[in-house]
Amino acid sequence: MTPAASTPLVYRRNLAALFDPTSIAIVGASNDPGKYGNWLAVRALRDSARRQAYLINKSRPTILGHPAAHSLAALKGQVDLAVIAVPAAGFDEAVDDAITAEVKAIVAITAGLGETGAEGLARQDALVARLRRAGIPMLGPNCLGVLDNTTGLDATVNDFRPGSVAIISQSGNVAIDLAEHLCEQGLGVSRFASLGNCADLDVADLIDSCVDHEGTSAIAVYCEGFKDGRKFAAAAARAARAGKPLVLLSVGRGAASTRGAASHTGSLVTSHVVLEAVCEATGAELVSSPLEMANLLQALVRTRPPAGSRVAVLADGGGHASLASDSLEEAGLQVEEFSHDLSTQIAGELPPTAGISNPIDIAGGGEQDISCFARVVKRLVASCESDSILMTGFFGGYSDYDPSVLDGEVQAGRDIGSLVAGSGASFVAQTMFSDSAPVVALRESGIAVYRNVEHASWAMSRLVRRHQFAPQPLPVLPAPTAAPLVVTGYGRARRALAAAGIPFSPASEVTTLHELKAAAANLHYPLVLKALGDEHKSDSGGVILNIPDLNGLLTAWHDVQARLAPPSCSIEEMADTDGAVELIIGVRRDPTFGPIVLVGVGGVYTELLKDTRCALGPITTEQAKELLLSLRGAALLTGFRGKPAVAIDKAAQLVATLSRFAAEHPEIDEIECNPIAVTPTRALALDARIILHQTA
Known part of the structure; x- marks a missing residue:
């Protein structure tokens, strides 16, 4: 093990x-x-x-x-x-x-x-x-x-x-x-x-x-x-x-991480995706370069995570104000217009030419009175109209034009730092002059300062996400089951999962025409015929849907025998999928982190859409529901364009059951149900696949 x-x-x-x-x-x-x-x-x-x-x-x-x-x-x-x-x-x-x-x-x-x-x-x-x-x-x-x-x-x-x-x-x-x-x-x-x-x-x-x-x-x-x-x-x-x-x-973010994967789940759960799941479970922060690491560390060490995504932008130029606003919104943050009352307060601290809504453009106010930066910051930190503040642009460079301003600009940096520290505000700065004495004063006062506004915006978005993290106990792996799986295949996988509590339609696996007729007598039409032996049955024409009667079943049987000669077939009652959303659920056992649970928008479009999320398993029903609701296509589950919501609680229960089954069977490398059909009343698995660990 x-x-x-x-x-x-x-x-x-x-x-x-x-x-x-x-x-x-x-x-x-x-x-x-x-x-x-x-x-x-x-x-x-x-x-x-x-x-x-x-x-x-x-x-x-x-x-x-x-x-x-x-x-x-x-x-x-x-x-x-x-x-x-x-x-x-x-x-x-x-x-x-x-x-x-x-x-x-x-x-x-x-x-x-x-x-x-x-x-x-x-x-x-x-x-x-x-x-x-x-x-x-x-x-x-x-x-x-x-x-x-x-x-x-x-x-x-x-x-x-x-x-x-x-x-x-x-x-x-x-x-x-x-x-x-x-x-x-x-x-x-x-x-x-x-x-x-x-x-x-x-x-x-x-x-x-x-x-x-x-x-x-x-x-x-x-x-x-x-x-x-x-x-x-x-x-x-x-x-x-x-x-x-x-x-x-x-x-491990490259394509090589996916080589050798045998199923949809295996190819989608790369090592990088595994680390994302681990970091989401533990509160760790995953980055992609040393520069990203340093940018995020500066924010984490110096800045209180904001409670929300509303950002007040304080700039000293219309260009920087607009660029910062665009960058913040691209990072998923909001630059909302101030109330009339707050705009009026800000106007009292700045020249008449200043922009006083969000973003704020000091518009020459810094040259006239460098202390206006701190006065505006004081107004902003006292307001409840934003969750964080981004100061951007020219601060730290005024003394280059007029050396007599240097002491005042350094003091302004210290005053801003004191205001932020005293109020507990979430404050980040970006400036063209990141090594100047006033900016050093900002940093020494505990302010995170960036040279590029996109780095500042990215760091602020990560802080917002961090504030939303809710720590939970790490999943504990259950003891392995006393009856490990030895041989799998579609039929055996289906029966094992059904015994564990995964719902399927009634079905039977057959190898001869005689067995086909006998099994069909105990099932209700319409039926589905699946040619087994090929893991991607639908791609090879091995799945025949909506078979209305025995004659149709016999026709389908002879067709797949002639084209595919499968070793066996599964006949199943056709599930009523009216109003259903198809999902993929699966678990891959990572060599070092153990079972990793995957959920996503499923069916034949799984690889195309790549709308999936992962978690360190096993997970609870509540965690499974959160995972499903974090999909980009979650609106399909909760009701989209007048369609009714589907039974997301039952889908989450199915995911949790599968994750526990996989955790109890360490001999399983990969397990997958794709698709599961989630209707307004139930969640039903339509396919199953289990891949066991291959020992040398």
Whole structure:
């Protein structure tokens, strides 16, 4: 059984020695400035006044002019953290030495282990087993080290500006890229941990540690794969409950993620879609680039999420006012006209030429009196006519034209920051002069500032969505059923699902003409004849509908036998689908996250419309209903152009039943009912498919 098939772990490992050791040893310390052992030793010695630094080299008694021991075990003092930077051939010996010396944590820089193939992985696993028996956590191997700016620990090879964002990354370059973007926005790093091969400590362990870290306000994660998806989900949910936003950047949005999928559900649930479902379940935020990650982190760290989508726009030019309004509306936000009373109040703070409705155009007011920005902001934060404020355009550039304005413009930035902080308003700024002293004053006052208005609008839309997130307990996987499925096919799948509570029309599977006639005698016309053996029966002409009587049934039988020669057929009572909406429902068992539930507009247009939503399974009836109502085509369910609403509660119950059935059967890789017909009175499955896990 995969790790995802178990209940999320609640045990959290003590990583104090990893992030705040009292002593550090560099194993493989070197005089060669081209080696990691040299770079790490230089940094450890630089911090030796704060924590004891030991240098370990098997063959040299001195390194960088400092004494070096030939092993950890030869040291007289206790080592909290051992950073191992030796060639792969010497790694086993270095680990055994660390165990003998009873170090408290290990950072393994060494590469050439689990990432090299089966032999290296077996060796790596054996080392981890020894370390776990000794109770020593290990970060890596094949990693770039660890840093904690709150404790002064610097056991990596890159500099990170101090701040409050923890970075956990499987790629050193992505971490550096993100840190540069954060620096440009006036943010910095509390901790950095390089995941490497995740042989022992994984991303969830490090997230849990950062949740408990007082100096971390948000967590940025770049991860290319998860050893235990449910454990990650539990850690991400814990971060959300603690008020520490977790922003995830991963890979898998390309077409390659869908290769090899055997059913509609399999081809629609890509790895990226799985991560979207996990993030929606846990409150984590999924992004697509380091720049998006930095833009969102700035908003999350500095801006209170708005309660709604109404935005007041404060601009100093008609062009910026219009561009900002368009950008906000494209992001799904509203720029609504102010009341006469609020417009009158704003008019009292600005020149007669100003635009005083929403968007506001100061129209030269900044040149006349720079303090008008703060006065207008004061009016806006006191009003209940907007949920957030976007200031856009030229602020921060007035002093370029008139240096005498500089002090006043800086003070205006501070005043705006004080007004926002004091009122708890949701406020974001965009300016052409993002590095100017007045804008620095805005950032230092706690305001998120962007260079591009589309980035500001996007960040505000994500904040609105975040405010709407309602935390719920993560789904717990049930115990596997005592009777696992062994063989499937349409008929067996249909019977198994019907026994679990999925409603179908009466049917019978037949292989001969005699069986056909006998089965038809117990069914009510009109009937449906389905040629089995081809998973896409309707595409090959293997589904004959509206058969009115026995003669029609015999004609259909001979037709499909002549064209398709199926091994068997299913004859079914024709469901009354008058006023029905066709949906697809399915579950795919992801290798790391377990069952992922899919719902969507179904039938033969499933791939064309691609109107689907996913969730971490199993889900309840209430969650299934929310999922169905989040479809773009949800209006089809609730009543569209005078048509009656369909039985969405019964459809949701069907989805929940299927999701639990799939969770109880870990041997199922994919399961699908497409379509299900939802009428005003019932929900009925018209097809079924189960694909079992193929063992090597």
